[in-house]
Amino acid sequence: MSTTLTDLAAAAAGPAVRRRRRPRVPGGVALGLLALFVLLSIFGPWIWGGAAGATNIPDANQSSSAEHWLGTDDLGRDLLARTLYATRSSLVLAVLATVVGGIVGVALGLLSGVSQRLGRVLGAVINLLMAFPALLLSIFFAVLFGIGSVGSVLAVGAAFAPGFARITQTLTASAVSRDYVEASKVLGKSPLYVVLRHILPNIAEPVILYTTIHIGTAILALSGLSFLGLGVQPPAYDWGRLLSDGLTRVYISPLAAIGPSVAIVLAGLTFNLAGEHLSDLVGGRRSAPGTVTDPVPVAAGPAVGAPRDAVVPGDDTPARSSAPAVPVVAPLLEVRGLRVLYPGADGGTVTPVRDVSFSLAPGETVGIVGESGSGKSMATSAIAQLVEAPGSVRAEVLTFDGIDLAERSRANESVLGRSMAMIFQDPGEALNPAIKIGTHLIEPAVVHLHQSKPVARGRAVEALRAVAINDPERRYDQHQHELSGGMKQRACIAVGLMGEPKLLIADEPTTALDVTVQRQILRLIADVRAESGASVLFISHDIAVVAEISDRILVMYAGFVVEEATADELLARPAHPYTSLLLAASPDMGVDRSAPLPMLDGRMPGPDVDLPGCYFAARCPRADQTCVDRRPPLLQIGAPAHRAACWHPLAGTAPTPTEEVAR
Numbered sequence: 001m002s003t004t005l006t007d008l009a010a011a012a013a014g015p016a017v018r019r020r021r022r023p024r025v026p027g028g029v030a031l032g033l034l035a036l037f038v039l040l041s042i043f044g045p046w047i048w049g050g051a052a053g054a055t056n057i058p059d060a061n062q063s064s065s066a067e068h069w070l071g072t073d074d075l076g077r078d079l080l081a082r083t084l085y086a087t088r089s090s091l092v093l094a095v096l097a098t099v100v101g102g103i104v105g106v107a108l109g110l111l112s113g114v115s116q117r118l119g120r121v122l123g124a125v126i127n128l129l130m131a132f133p134a135l136l137l138s139i140f141f142a143v144l145f146g147i148g149s150v151g152s153v154l155a156v157g158a159a160f161a162p163g164f165a166r167i168t169q170t171l172t173a174s175a176v177s178r179d180y181v182e183a184s185k186v187l188g189k190s191p192l193y194v195v196l197r198h199i200l201p202n203i204a205e206p207v208i209l210y211t212t213i214h215i216g217t218a219i220l221a222l223s224g225l226s227f228l229g230l231g232v233q234p235p236a237y238d239w240g241r242l243l244s245d246g247l248t249r250v251y252i253s254p255l256a257a258i259g260p261s262v263a264i265v266l267a268g269l270t271f272n273l274a275g276e277h278l279s280d281l282v283g284g285r286r287s288a289p290g291t292v293t294d295p296v297p298v299a300a301g302p303a304v305g306a307p308r309d310a311v312v313p314g315d316d317t318p319a320r321s322s323a324p325a326v327p328v329v330a331p332l333l334e335v336r337g338l339r340v341l342y343p344g345a346d347g348g349t350v351t352p353v354r355d356v357s358f359s360l361a362p363g364e365t366v367g368i369v370g371e372s373g374s375g376k377s378m379a380t381s382a383i384a385q386l387v388e389a390p391g392s393v394r395a396e397v398l399t400f401d402g403i404d405l406a407e408r409s410r411a412n413e414s415v416l417g418r419s420m421a422m423i424f425q426d427p428g429e430a431l432n433p434a435i436k437i438g439t440h441l442i443e444p445a446v447v448h449l450h451q452s453k454p455v456a457r458g459r460a461v462e463a464l465r466a467v468a469i470n471d472p473e474r475r476y477d478q479h480q481h482e483l484s485g486g487m488k489q490r491a492c493i494a495v496g497l498m499g500e501p502k503l504l505i506a507d508e509p510t511t512a513l514d515v516t517v518q519r520q521i522l523r524l525i526a527d528v529r530a531e532s533g534a535s536v537l538f539i540s541h542d543i544a545v546v547a548e549i550s551d552r553i554l555v556m557y558a559g560f561v562v563e564e565a566t567a568d569e570l571l572a573r574p575a576h577p578y579t580s581l582l583l584a585a586s587p588d589m590g591v592d593r594s595a596p597l598p599m600l601d602g603r604m605p606g607p608d609v610d611l612p613g614c615y616f617a618a619r620c621p622r623a624d625q626t627c628v629d630r631r632p633p634l635l636q637i638g639a640p641a642h643r644a645a646c647w648h649p650l651a652g653t654a655p656t657p658t659e660e661v662a663r
């Protein structure tokens with residue numbers, strides 16, 4: 001009858017994975033019974049207190065009668081009155097024990113969910129404790145904490161804590177991987193803030209449901225302890241104590257034992273059913289998000305008042321900036337020899353990012369393209385300081401807006417939080433569902449620009465308007481589930497505008513959106529760039545999408561930049577065979593659509609593979625022994641801004657070996 005962790009996780013996840021397995025007792029019955037028990041525990045002692053405590057020796061040990069339905073005890077006290085009176089103590093102790101277990105378990109679960117190392121140790125302890133039945137653990141802890149009400153509450157709480165820790169750990173592990181937690185880290189928030197602000201509100205619902213259900217189990221556990229003489233001690237009593245006393249005279253008056261037994265079973269069932277009903281209600285509520293459709297963006301004009309010359313009226317193509325192809329001013333971002341390393345399974349090292357070097361001028365848009373697993377996201381995570389232990393980031397140079405990102409300091413974190421904004425692939429993941437859109441928006445302004453909330457609110461409404469969200473005042477107070485996918489992504493871009501954005505990192509921002517919305521978002525990013533002057537690092541596996549928005553393009557393969565050129569040059573004269581195959585495989589790039597797409601045979605070497613030569617050699621139609629034996633450096637090929645790492649670049653793009661890129 002108890003609801004399982006899976007049920008709770010399913011309820012938390014939403015209707016898509018929620019299962020209905022059996023006919024349920026109507027929710028109204030469960031809630032009605034719950035209300036009855038609550039009323040009994042409040043008013044019971046007032047109503048039946050006198051009868052429950054009044055001794056009457058001549059009436060002692062009577063069996064059931066019209067006057068005493070459950071009979072009397074050895075002091076002549078009415079057992080029905082005592083059973084009703086004991087509702088308060090039984091329920092209050094059960095609630096206290098569950099709360100104790102909940103607080104301890106949730107704290108342990110949060111700790112193990114946010115710290116991987118601590119998580120492993122705590123996880124082992126939790127697993128060990130979960131191997132024992134809770135009732136057995138309660139008896140063990142009751143002996144440890146001492147006999148009596150306090151000891152039994154602590155014992156049952158301690159026995160429940162592993163279950164709470166397990167569900168919290170599971171929910172936290174899922175919550176910490178959400179993009180809005182990553183975004184919060186970009187803003188430089190402390191782990192405590194992240195836990196309180198982003199994790200706790202999102203796990204609260206299933207944890208509360210779990211608590212409700214466990215009150216029923218706590219009633220059984222505490223009654224069991226009292227029955228065994230380990231719980232409530234005379235003259236105090238609860239249902240377990242009454243059951244224990246009733247059993248001694250079960251042959252005289254069976255109802256003396258049956259009365260408290262029925263109370264225990266009924267109360268236990270009531271809390272379980274009420275928990276299940278709440279769980280259903282939560283699932284039902286989530287199934288009606290009231291999603292609205294994406295509005296057509298503000299006609300042809302730029303969303304944030306971009307200069308008219310940046311946009312051709314009626315043209316839906318995102319405008320490229322007139323920024324120079326090669327940075328001639330001091331770069332905003334300078335990356336040289338960037339590597340990301342993780343410990344491997346066999347004690348070795350895996351290197352998802354092996355060698356990335358590039359620079360980004362103020363106002364410039366650089367696209368990073370490459371097939372899945374080439375290290376695009378990992379490289380930008382390293383730039384945004386989002387690579388966490390056990391991963392480590394190495395770089396010869398890694399500077400942003402004049403600060404050395406290798407130095408972790410509060411001042412640096414503040415610059416990052418203010419000036420760097422991330423736009424993630426799935427806007428639904430990037431916005432915390434428990435927090436209003438407006439709260440997401442004002443955070444960067446309040447935390448990093450120290451603006452007052454009213455000022456930040458004014459700016460937030462303007463930012464929503466700037467990204468073409470209609471009725472921004474109303475949207476400000478809504479939650480993410482009330483917005484369509486395109487609107488959510490617009491809201492995420494608006495969050496980025498709330499600081500002083502100098503760099504927008506957009507990691508596949510259109511992949512999760514449908515095709516028409518994709519183009520609106522691409523255009524919006526181009527407009528935002530034109531208006532704010534921010535640089536953009538735009539990641540996609542789709543070279544056609546990258547080419548539309550970027551001034552320059554980096555092509556990544558197996559953790560290396562294998563080619564770099566202006567967008568026009570790359571499309572017209574790809575030098576690396578891999579780039580050429582990527583272009584040929586993209587149906588949007590003007591290739592003959594009737595011809596079959598060339599397939600890239602073989603697989604990209606994983607981050608655990610260490611090769612002396614070119615990582616593309618095994619799949620390359622032009623490869624020879626030199627490619628297998630020696631790694632090609634990134635060399636200038638033809639045009640000044642065009643570089644490729646290839647011993648045999650494509651015709652018409654002769655290498656210039658003397659101009660090897662300094663690293």
Ligand SMILES: Nc1ncnc2c1ncn2[C@@H]1O[C@H](COP(=O)(O)OP(=O)(O)OP(=O)(O)O)[C@@H](O)[C@H]1O
Pocket residue numbers: 342350352370371372373374375376377378379391541606607
């Ligand atoms: N925590 C991690 N530890 C070790 N390796 C990882 C970790 N996270 C990702 N990787 C590996 O790093 C490599 C690069 O991943 P990354 O996500 O940067 O690729 P990507 O080019 O962005 O791909 P996609 O387009 O699919 O997101 C992959 O092989 C991936 O398996």
